[in-house]
Amino acid sequence: MIAAGCDIGSLTAKAVIIRDGSIVSKKIIRVKETALKSAETVMSMVTSEAGLKMEDIDSCCTTGYGRYDIPFSDMNKSQISCHGLGAFWLDRSIRTIIDIGGQDCKAVAVGENGMVKDFIMNEKCAAGTGRSLEILAKTIGIELEELGPVSLKSKKEVELANKCSIFMELDVIQHLYNKTKIRDIANAINTAVARRVVQLSKAVRLENDICITGGVSKNIGVVNKLEEMLKIKFKQLPEDPQLMGAMGAAVFAAKIN
Amino acid sequence: MEAVSYDYLDNVVNIWRFGRKLTKHPYLAYFNIKYFAPPMIKLNFFNRAELKFAFESIGQGQLSPQELKAMYYCLDALVESVGGVLAAARNNEPVVWFDYTVPSIILNAFGVASICTSMVSKTPNYLGADCLIEHFEAAENAGVSSEICSMTRLPLGAVLMNQMPKPVALLTTAQPCDSGRTVSQMLDYLADAPSFVIDSIYDKDEESIGHYSADIMAMIEFLEKILDRKLDWDKLKTHVEELNLFNYYLREVSQMHRAIPSPGLGFIFLESSWPLRLFASGYPSATKFGKTIYDIGKQRITKDLHKRKKEEKIRVMISGAPMYFMDIYLWMQKEFHAYVVADYLVQTANPEIDTSTRESMIRGLAIDNLHLGMLRQSHGPVEFIIEDIENLIDEYSPDCLIFCGNIHCKHKKSVPKIINDTCKKTGVPTLNMSLDLFDPRANSEDTIKKQIKDFFINNGLV
C-alpha cells in the first residue's frame, strides 16, 4: 500500500510517502501563495522523488493549517494527532511530544496506541512560536537559522520579558540601544521562548519519553534551554523532526498504527 | 493535598524581624545602612535577591533616623500580624482568610488569627523577583489565566503551592473588580471552607451605605457562628479608636504634602501605610508609625523648610508603583529631585469613625472601607475616578502625573479616553505607562526608568 501524508503549515509544507510500512520519500518546502499550491508542489516533488505518480497513491491524509479542501486528500487530521502519531510510529516508547511550529506551540501526550490522550496548545499570542523567533532574529539582524548557534557563544545572562512577543521585541530593542552583545540577546531570546514553552507544556503531564518536533526543534539554543529547564533529555528521532506532522498523516492514511 | 509549609511567609517574617531588630536603634541603623550601602550595591548584594529587596524596603540608605524609627513600628506591626497567623496555624488554632476589601479590624476584635489573601501580592516581593515569578508560574501551571489581574493571581499561586494556612472561613467583598470577584470564588473553591461575601454597592447614598453596613453586620453574625464566640464590642471599640488615631495622623501627613515644598515622605508614608492598613488595622504599633511620620512631617514643613525647598524640584502624583521596583520613589528623588506628593491609589482621606454606638461604628467602618484605594474610585460610575483625579491635582499641585498601569485593570482600560481627556484638561503633563505592576516578567526596571526619564526631559521638568 502506498500512503501519503501532507502537512501544510504556516511557514513550510511537508510531505512523506510510506510504502508497505517504510518511508520511501520526504520533502520540506517553503509555503506557496495558497494552501492548495503548496500541497500540489510538495506532493509532486515527493512523488517524483519516489518515482511515483499521484494516481499511485492509495490513500492520502492532510494535516496542518491548509489541510482542508485539498482535492487529492482522502481524510484530514489535526496536526496535534499527526505529530503525536508520527513521532510515536518512529519510536514506540515516545509518550510526550513538544511541537513548536511557525504559529503555534503544543504539548501532546499520547497513549499506548500513539493516539492523543491530552494536549495543550498556545492561544493566539505568538510568544513561544517560530514566528516570534523569526521576528526577533530579524530585529537583531541575524538569520533565523543562526539564532541557535550564535546563542551558544553567549557568556552573559541578560533578562528579557517573556509574557508577550511585543514586550519581548521592546526589550530586545532596549538591549540593542544599550549595546548588549548580539550573542547574549540571542541567548535571551531563546531562553524567553523556551520559558514560554515550559509554562505551556506543564499543563500536560510530561513523561520521561519525550521528543521535540516542528521547525523550532532545529534551534539548538531553544532545545538546550528546554532540556535544562524541564530537566529532561529529548529522545532523538530517526527522521527530521520537522517532518513529524506529515509522517503522522501518512501513518493515518496507511492505517498502520 | 500536600502538606502545608510556610517557607515563604516564614522567610518574609524573618526578614521583617531582622529589619525590626536593625531599626530598633535608628541612629545606629542609619549609620550602618549608610556605611554598608555603597559596597552592597557594588557587590550586587552577593546576588541574593532577598537582600536587595530587603535593603530597598528600608529605603536604601536614603531614610533619616526618624524615618527608620517609623519603619521600626511598621515592621513591628507586620511581624505581630503575620507572625501571629503562622503561630496560630502551627498551634492548630483557627485562621480566617480575608480579602483586602474586608474591614479586618473586626477580625482583630474577634481575636482570631487572620490573614489577608491580597497580602500575598506584596510579600513574595520581599524575597525577590524570582519569588514573585514562582507564584505566578504556580498559578499558570494550574491553569489560572494570565488575564486575571496579577495582583489577585499571586495569592492563588501561594495557595496552589500550599503556602497558606488552611482557613476555617473566607471573607470577601464583591468589590472592586471582576478579578477580585472571580479570584475570591477560586480561593473559596480551593480552600473549600465556609465563606461570606459583602455585596458591592454602586452609589454613595444613604441607602447604599445602609446596605453595605447591613452586610458587615451579617458578616459578624456569620463569624460568631463559625468561631463559636461572640464579638467583643468593647474590644472593637478600642481597636476602632486606635484606627481613628492612625487615620488622623495619616490624614494629616497626607495634607502636609499639599504644602510646597512637601515634607517628602512619599516613600515611607505611601508605601508603608497600605500594608499597615491591610494587615494591622487598629494595632497600636501602626498608630505609633503614624505618629512618628506625623512628627517628621511637621518638623520638615516648619523648621526644615529651607532645606526642603532645595531638595524638591518636581512634584509627582503617581498612580500605583511596580511592586518589583519598590525604590521607584527613592530613585526619582535621588536622580531628579522628584518627590511623590500624592498617590491616586494609596491616598488617605478616611474620615473619623463614630464609636458611640454599635450601629454608628459599623456604618463608620463601611465608609472607612469605601475610602480604600481602588474601592473608592471603582465601585461606581466614572465620575468617582474623575473627581478623585481632579481633586488630587487641585489639592496637591503636582507638576506631573505618572500613571503606571496596571495592564490588567479593566476599570482604567475601559475608560482611557475619559481619563486622558481629564488629565489634558488640567494641563498637567501626564505619563501613561502600561505596566504590569506585579509581574516582573512583563517589564524590566530599566525600561520603566527610561520612560520616566524621557518623560521628565521631554516636558522640561529636568
Place this chain on the structure above:
Amino acid sequence: MEILKELETIAKQNVNTTLESARSNGKKIMGYFCSYVPEEVIHAAGFIPYRMRAVESPGTSLGDTYFAPSICSFVRHCFSKALNGDFDFLDGVIFMNGCDHNRRMHDNWRYAKIKPEFLYMLPVPHVVSDASTQKYMNEIKKLARAMETEFDVTITARALEDAIILYNKKRDLLTRIYENRKKKEVPIKGSEFLSIMLAITALPIDIAIEKLELVLKGLEGRVVSSDDDLRLFMAAVCTEEIEHMELIENSGGIVVADKICLGRSHFHTLVELKDDPIRAIAKRYLTHLSCPRMMDDMRRRMAYMHDEIKEYNVDAIIVEKLEFCTLMAGETFLYKNEAGKIDFPILSLDRELFGGGTGQIKTRVQAFFEQVRNIKEMSQN
C-alpha cells in the same frame, strides 16, 4: 425547517422587519444588556425589550479610543455600533453591572453623548440573600420610576403580572425545546438553538411565543444528529456567532446542553407569582442559573454542569471565554477542576467575538474530538 431559517435570518440582523414595523406603528423599543435586567418591567412599561448584540458590527475600530484593546470584544463591538448609529432605533438602553467592561460602557456612552438619551444603570447585587433581594427590589423600583418619569407612562401591578405570565410562557417553551436535546437522536443543533435565542430576544414577546410554538411543533420526528456525533455541553458567556457554533458542530459534535447567556441562563427558573410582582421578579432574576458574576453561587453552577452531563448524556465539555473576560477566566478554572475530578474531557477555547482565528479553533476542536474518541475507544477495548 422553515421557521428555523426565518429565525436564523432575524438572528443575523441588528434590526429585523418586525421591530421596524412595530416602531413605525409607534411602539417604543428599549435595549438592555445581560440576563439580570428584568424584561417584564420593560414590557410592563410599554416597551419591546431588545437584547443588545454585536451582530452586524462594523468592527471595533470606531470605539478604540474609548476602550483599550484589552477590553472584551463584545463590549467594543457594541460600543462601535452605537457610535456608528446602529442603535439609533432604540428609545433607551438599560445597562447593568454584569462585568466591569459592560458597566463602563454606560460611562463611555454618556461621555460620547451617543443616542438614545435614556441611558440607565441598573446595579444588581452580587450575592443572594434576603438583604440583596430587598436591595434589588429597590433598584427595580427605581428603574421603573425612571422609565415612568422619562416616558410619561405608568407601570401597574396588573401590567407586571401580565408580563410575568407572558415571559414565563416564553421560558416554558424554550425549556421544552431545550429538553428535546436529551433524546438520543437530537432534533435541533446548538447553532439552531442559538439562532432562536438571538431572534426571540429581538422580537415582541407575543410574536416570539408564536415562533417558539412553531419550532416546538417542528421538532417532532426531526433528527439532525448522527450516531458518530459527540454530545457536547457548552459553557460560555456572550456567544453570538452562529458560524462559530456550526464550526464546532461540523467537526463532529452536537451541542446538547449549555450554560450560555443566550442559552439556558436566559430562561432557567420561572417567576413565581405568589406575592408582590416586583418581589417575585427580583427573586427569579437573582436566583436563576447564575452568571460567574454572582459570588456565592459557584457550587450550584458546578452542580448544574454535573447534572447536565448526566441528564443529556454528554461526551465532552467545551468551555469558552472571550479574550479578556476575567469572570469567565475564573469560571474556566473551576470547570476544568470539576471536570478533572471525574476525569471528564474538557476543552477550553479563548477567542475574540467575530475575531476570526478559525484555523486555530478548528485545529483545537478537531484534535479534542480525536482525543475524546480515542479515549472512548480505549476504554471500550
